[in-house]
Amino acid sequence: MNAPLFPPSPVFAGTRLKQLDFANRLSVAPMTRISASATGVPGDRMRRYYERYARGGFSLITTEGIYTDKAYSQTYRNQPGLTDAEQAAAWRRVTDAVHAAGGRIFAQLMHGGALAQGNPYRPDTIGPSAIRPKGSQMTGYHGDGPYALPREISETEIAEAIEGFANAARLAMEVSGFDGIEVHGANGYLLDQFFTDFSNRRTDRWGGDIVDRLGLSLDVSKSVREAIGPGVPLGLRLSQGKVNDFRHKWAERERGAARVFEALAESSLDFVHVTEFEAWQPAFEGGDTSLVTLARRHAPKLFLIANGSLHDVARAEQVIADGADMIALGRGALVNPDWPHRMSGRGELRPFELPFLAPISDIKDSELGL
Numbered sequence: 001m002n003a004p005l006f007p008p009s010p011v012f013a014g015t016r017l018k019q020l021d022f023a024n025r026l027s028v029a030p031m032t033r034i035s036a037s038a039t040g041v042p043g044d045r046m047r048r049y050y051e052r053y054a055r056g057g058f059s060l061i062t063t064e065g066i067y068t069d070k071a072y073s074q075t076y077r078n079q080p081g082l083t084d085a086e087q088a089a090a091w092r093r094v095t096d097a098v099h100a101a102g103g104r105i106f107a108q109l110m111h112g113g114a115l116a117q118g119n120p121y122r123p124d125t126i127g128p129s130a131i132r133p134k135g136s137q138m139t140g141y142h143g144d145g146p147y148a149l150p151r152e153i154s155e156t157e158i159a160e161a162i163e164g165f166a167n168a169a170r171l172a173m174e175v176s177g178f179d180g181i182e183v184h185g186a187n188g189y190l191l192d193q194f195f196t197d198f199s200n201r202r203t204d205r206w207g208g209d210i211v212d213r214l215g216l217s218l219d220v221s222k223s224v225r226e227a228i229g230p231g232v233p234l235g236l237r238l239s240q241g242k243v244n245d246f247r248h249k250w251a252e253r254e255r256g257a258a259r260v261f262e263a264l265a266e267s268s269l270d271f272v273h274v275t276e277f278e279a280w281q282p283a284f285e286g287g288d289t290s291l292v293t294l295a296r297r298h299a300p301k302l303f304l305i306a307n308g309s310l311h312d313v314a315r316a317e318q319v320i321a322d323g324a325d326m327i328a329l330g331r332g333a334l335v336n337p338d339w340p341h342r343m344s345g346r347g348e349l350r351p352f353e354l355p356f357l358a359p360i361s362d363i364k365d366s367e368l369g370l
Ligand SMILES: Cc1cc2nc3c(=O)[nH]c(=O)nc-3n(C[C@H](O)[C@H](O)[C@H](O)COP(=O)(O)O)c2cc1C
Pocket: 029, 030, 031, 032, 033, 063, 064, 065, 108, 184, 186, 187, 237, 275, 277, 307, 308, 309, 310, 311, 328, 329, 330, 331, 332, 357, 361
């Protein structure tokens, strides 16, 4: 057995978000693994998959993106949902297992919008404007070819989508036993489609400048807050890059980012989760400030989760020094579900290799020790 890291790394210092104490700053990033039933019910495989992250020492796990209604939100075939009693009760078995292993678990709620590529409830897709998404459907998630051309979502359907997030959050807290809620405002899905200049050409109150375009994320957060009450940790995930457009940058740069984080600071959110390819890098070409630093500066009281190539502990420590309260690991956690225990014992980390997920990104027997 190797000696523990000395001096102790700040990644192993405890922290607190509302009433939740965390033993370390290490969380698992949301990762879609399309391993639920055809009707969106999580089963035993998913319970085992999530439980082993808690056993491995992660103090917080954020689930994969969970769909929120039986209209347009489901994005991938075999994606789990939180839309009815059966799905909500099945999630309870997952959260019970994580809690028994000493972890906490937040539900990530997502609506795919124009990126939906496997929704059994609707044959078509919706988006802020009728603009075909860049890129092509993800083959690792049963997709093929270009994305469908979305129909412009109506005002009534926007209200229904918001209600879907609120209902899912209520089920998550009242039935499923989650510890908090993360609204997925990142990576190209519906809320990010509204936030993005390319995909949102609306001239009504949902379009306009960068803060206007953040409006749907803020309205969803407000409705979710009303549904779950003031005591439950609630956050929003934000990114520049998208699953279908890795290189996208906010055209409004640092000034726009400042306005976005100031708007979040004034909202009822408790945390913001920022994700970039490399979280420590300057956010904008020719700039010198990362999104983590910008978030810390302009929303000083928000709990800050940082994600992006932080499986190297020195990088993780760097973003904690830049102001992150918690770091989130995606690929590093996939191949090292016991990353915290390994690192505290100076164990070797396994590198991530793409074939790990191939050909379909569902949970593999090898991950569960089967
Ligand atoms: C298999 C896989 C599935 C993912 N699914 C989601 C998701 O459901 N929601 C989300 O916000 N991000 C998702 N992501 C992005 C990760 O949360 C994370 O941002 C990304 O892996 C970069 O972090 P890393 O460098 O630590 O891997 C996914 C990533 C991977 C590898």
